[in-house]
Amino acid sequence: MxxxxxxxxxxxxxxxxxxxxxxxxxxxxxxxxxxxxxxxxxxxxxxxxxxxxxxxxxxxxxxxxxxxxxAQGGFQPTGNPIDVMIDGPGYLAVDAPDGTTAYTRAGYLKVGDDGSLVTAGGLPVRGEGGRPIAIPLDQLGKLSIGPDGTVSGAAGALGRIEVTVFDNEAGVDPRGDGLFTASGGRALTAAETKLRSGGIEGSNxxxxxxxxxxxxxxxxxxxxxxxxxxxxxxxxxxxxxxxxxx
Structure with missing residues (x-):
């Protein structure tokens, strides 16, 4: 040739x-x-x-x-009070099936069979300190999520969703199913976290x-x-x- x-x-x-x-x-x-x-x-x-x-x-x-x-996608209302969109940079940290930590911007959330807050695919969403967010059975249907990520029921706060940011977005790699892998992230404080509940972020x-x-x-x-x-x-x-x- x-x-x-x-x-x-x-x-x-x-x-x-x-x-x-x-x-x-x-x-x-x-x-x-x-x-x-x-x-x-x-x-x-x-x-x-x-x-x-x-x-x-x-x-x-x-x-x-x-x-x-x-670039951020548009807000899409879903009518589910515990669906969230991250308003700004960052990712929701979740426990992947292989035991590692994965990250996602897809904010479809629900309560799993074990009473923990999970994604639509059933992956546990991490709260502050990497801990799962447990939802008592008597609080189902009374949940709300505040702008700082605090998950609340009728009796008060149940935990706070952890949002992780990365200084180097080039190191955030897609792994499929709306999940990303990355390292070296930093968890945002409550004052830095900005979430919108009642909807999710659409594709950009x-x-x-x-x-x-x-x-x-x-x-x-x-x-x-x-x-x-x-x-x-x-x-x-x-x-x-x-x-x-x-």
Whole structure:
């Protein structure tokens, strides 16, 4: 494979990666708390040539993963007084099935079978100090959550939801099912915590933007294919000429 074909292949692989990310964003337009992603690429410069010849450089594209857009989604009322949206940065800390701590922006909450506050998927939501928030059976139907994350029943406060922030959002990685993994977070104090109850945060994906991106990617891929065909035609023409001389 000659260098021109290698460069085109590198470009087409980057376009495919961009298309996969845009398609995933669009598929999650209705997912609570979903953060759209942007692919990250970097240039790899390859130097070729013999010591006695001038050094030639070729730029290729390397996939460096993706980063999520931290812009906040809109508030979507649900009518459930214990559904919450984090107003600002941060994540709800939950106990993942594998025993680790995971984080989420999806604020669908309910009371689990064991009486603890859990997510829609049944993962325990962590309160202050990493402790679960226990809800007495006689308080069901009388729950409310304050702006500082305090969960209250008819008899008073039952605990406070812990919101964790990360100084480096690039280290917050999606793991699927609306969950993220990260390390080095800091729990917000009651004065720093800002929650809105009675609804959840919607996805920050803008369908028109993602659809436009997909159209642009498709056109770029078509252009790359035409260039590849042109290079192939040039190669065939050169071979024909060499054959006639032979």
């Amino acid at each position: 000659d260098i021109s074909s290698t460069v085109l292949l590198s470009h087409e692989q980057a376009l495919r990666r961009r298309m996969d990310v845009a398609a995933n964003n669009l598929a999650n337009v209705s997912t609570a708390g979903f953060k759209r992603e942007d692919p990250v690429f970097r240039e790899y410069v390859e130097k070729t040539g013999e010591p006695q010849d001038p050094v030639r450089t070729t730029s290729l594209v390397l996939d460096q993963g993706a980063v999520h857009d931290t 994906v803008q369908p028109i933007v993602e659809t436009t991106n997909m159209v642009e990617i498709l056109r770029a891929y078509q252009t790359s294919m035409k260039m590849s065909e042109a290079i192939g035609d040039m190669r065939k023409a050169a071979i024909d000429k060499l054959g006639r001389f032979g």
